[in-house]
Amino acid sequence: MDAPEARYAPPPGQAAIVEALKRGDERTFSGLVAEFSPSMLRVARTYVSSRAVAEEVVQEAWLGVISGIGRFEGRSALKTWIFRILANIAKTRGEREGRSVPFSSVGGREGEGEAAVDPDRFLDAGRWAGHWTSAPSRWPELPEEQLVGREKVGVVEAAIAALPEVQRTVITLRDVEGWSSEEVRNALDLSETNQRVLLHRARSKVRKSLEGYLDGVQT
Amino acid sequence: MSDQQLTCEELVEIVTEYLEGGLSDAERERFEEHVVVCSGCANYLDQIRMTIELAGRVTIDDLMEETKIELLAAFRDWRRE
Ligand SMILES: [Zn+2]
Numbered sequence: 001m002d003a004p005e006a007r008y009a010p011p012p013g014q015a016a017i018v019e020a021l022k023r024g025d026e027r028t029f030s031g032l033v034a035e036f037s038p039s040m041l042r043v044a045r046t047y048v049s050s051r052a053v054a055e056e057v058v059q060e061a062w063l064g065v066i067s068g069i070g071r072f073e074g075r076s077a078l079k080t081w082i083f084r085i086l087a088n089i090a091k092t093r094g095e096r097e098g099r100s101v102p103f104s105s106v107g108g109r110e111g112e113g114e115a116a117v118d119p120d121r122f123l124d125a126g127r128w129a130g131h132w133t134s135a136p137s138r139w140p141e142l143p144e145e146q147l148v149g150r151e152k153v154g155v156v157e158a159a160i161a162a163l164p165e166v167q168r169t170v171i172t173l174r175d176v177e178g179w180s181s182e183e184v185r186n187a188l189d190l191s192e193t194n195q196r197v198l199l200h201r202a203r204s205k206v207r208k209s210l211e212g213y214l215d216g217v218q219t
Numbered sequence: 220m221s222d223q224q225l226t227c228e229e230l231v232e233i234v235t236e237y238l239e240g241g242l243s244d245a246e247r248e249r250f251e252e253h254v255v256v257c258s259g260c261a262n263y264l265d266q267i268r269m270t271i272e273l274a275g276r277v278t279i280d281d282l283m284e285e286t287k288i289e290l291l292a293a294f295r296d297w298r299r300e
Contacts, residue, residue: 030291062290066297122228135262139266156276199235200232207267
């Protein structure tokens with residue numbers, strides 16, 4: 001067996017968390033629920049038809065974690081293991097609802113054929129073909145404080161909410177929740193290229209919305 | 220490869236690959252050479268970075284309180300078994 005997991009070294013601190021869970025430590029359990037549930041809801045939402053069903057799927061996944069933790073041996077990251085349980089439940093639930101698996105089929109295509117920036121923004125002929133007609137402006141620096149710039153965050157939030165489901169999940173996990181590309185690929189079963197294309201389309205569209213808001217450029 | 224100039228229209232399509240470290244050395248060099256001389260693309264790259272930073276300040280939907288309470292109850296029951 002030379003599976004990648006065989007050589008896997010768990011992140012520091014994971015063994016203590018797993019031990020605490022096995023011991024029945026409530027604070028550890030609540031902490032994990034608080035940390036992972038928002039991402040779990042987002043992932044579940046790509047497989048099932050509604051927010052309400054996604055909530056049930058996440059709940060069921062946590063019950064699966066509780067009943068399975070005794071058998072968890074730490075050969076993968078706890079996070080990976082939890083999201084695998086979640087994905088299995090969400091997939092089954094989605095199939096029962098008659099929804100097709102979003103990633104292999106639709107996910108790959110969700111980002112195709114869209115330009116990051118409106119082609120009208122570039123010259124289409126001559127020596128400078130492909131160069132900006134109206135160049136992006138320099139945006140003001142963001143303030144450090146979390147509270148200032150709230151409207152801009154609101155614009156980003158609305159733009160993310162308007163994205164197709166899989167793009168929305170990828171950008172949420174990567175940029176809102178700060179996951180690595182590898183973690184996202186594992187949780188969503190995406191190829192490296194797919195993950196990048198989806199992230200690219202998502203970020204491009206959110207930037208475009210911000211530009212519309214900050215510079216009054218039509219989107 | 221590097222004698223062929225990257226256009227702005229091409230650059231905006233590989234900006235994610237650039238930030239993800241997915242470009243080859245030659246491609247990365249071409250990208251960086253372009254950004255040095257093109258303020259529009261330099262601004263574009265900054266705008267994408269700012270987009271990422273702003274996304275990091277968004278808060279996302281969480282479980283309902285009742286669900287969390289039910290889960291904690293289930294965890295307690297399991298511990299008692
Ligand atoms: Zn340029």
